[in-house]
Structures are given as structure tokens and as C-alpha cells.
Amino acid sequence: MDFGDLEDDKVIQHKLTNFHSSVEKITKMLDLALNSDIYEKLSVKEKVDYDLFIAYATDTLYWLYLRLKNEDPNKNDIKLQLNRVKEYMVKAKQAHERHTLRPKIDQQAAKRFVKHGIQYKNKPDQPPPNKKIKFSD
Template sequence: MDKKLSKQVDQLDAAIEQVERALGPILSQPLNEQLSKLSAIERCELEALIAYSIDTLFWIYLKVNGVPPKEHPVMAELQRVQRYIGKINKAKGINGEDGGGDRMKLDKQAADRFIRNAISSNK
């Protein structure tokens, strides 16, 4: 093996070890246990991250094996997961570019009416 290829293999090996270290805490427990400790929005984020990661790894696999990934259904799946990530960010009040965003505003008068009606209907 020539020196250039050997260096690239060593870099790949180091990158894989880094990924394994980063994923260690996540992979050390069953997913159900981890999800049960998270809020609803955090669960959505983690599940979207997992889906996006798997799809991305498959995209890389296709690319490495000479299959054009842009023509493969994995692209549609990546785009679908990206839309979900956008919905999650919108729910969190994150507006993609500036980190701020539009949060839902509480209509206090409407909330008061709902509460009053719910209380009066229970009597």
C-alpha cells in the first residue's frame, strides 16, 4: 500500500473511532429508556436526528459504491426528514436563519372563555 493510501486509511480509522466515542453514550442504553427521559420535543429531535443520520449513512454508502444517490429514493427520505426537522424547529420557535422566530401567542380572552365554558359544562 502506498503512503498516501495508508494515510487516508489511518484518517478514516481515526474518524470512525471519533464517531464511536461520540455515539457511545447514546448506544449504551436502550432507545426506549433514553426516550422516556426526554420531553416530547426532545424525543422528536432525537428521533429525527437518528432518521437523518441513518439516511445520510445510506447516502454515503451509495456514493461509495458508485450508485448515484440523487436518483435513489433515499433523497426523498432525506428531504422528508428535513421537513420534519423544520417542523420541529418551528414548534420550538426557531426560525432557521436568525435563531429567533415567531412563537405562538396566547389569546388570553379566548383561553378564559374555553376555561369558563369547560367549568360550566362540568356542573
């Protein structure tokens, strides 16, 4: 990079170099993220995460753009959009957890419990099975 009049100021050169490399990283990341071939191969959960990532990334870049123009992003709708995307991130996480962390019922075991419970209710004079039998001396 040609710094022109800023050749003597190492601090600004370092900041500008970091800024330039960050912009290049963001450009590469967005090029990869906007590749439609990758999107088609994703699962439903990954597509939701991908869409939320793209929405949050573009809103964040717009928020940074407003900051660079010395405008207050809190007075713009972008703050509401960022909060809305965050809410959807929480909802997506809850939906994923509901499907993955939900306990599964062993139907065969449940049927056995019900079957033996009904048998015991129908025959109250018999002791329940698997109970200890006490013998008198």
C-alpha cells in the same frame, strides 16, 4: 494500522487513518444515541429532535454507503428520504416556536380593558376617565 504495501505513501496513510478515526467516532456516537435509558429521560421536544437525528444520521450513512459503492444516490430513494426528514425538521422547529414564541394574553388586563370600555359606552354623557379637563378662562 498495518499499511503493508502503502508504507511509503504518507498521503494515503493519513487519509486511511482519518477515515478509521471517523468510523470509530460514528460508532461511539450511534452507541450513545441508541441507548434506550437516555431516551426515556428526554422531554417530548428532545425526543422529537432525537428521532429526527437518528433518521437523518442513518439516511446519511446509507447515502455515504451508496457513494462508496460508486452508485448515484440521487437515483435512489434515499435522496427523497433525506428531503422528507429535512421537511420534518422544519415542521418540528415551527411547532416548537409556535408554543414558545406565541404571545401570552394577560387575562386580568384584558378584562379591565373590556370592563372600562363597556362602562364608557353605557354612559356617553360623562367624559372618559383619565382625560385632561380643560377649563375656560
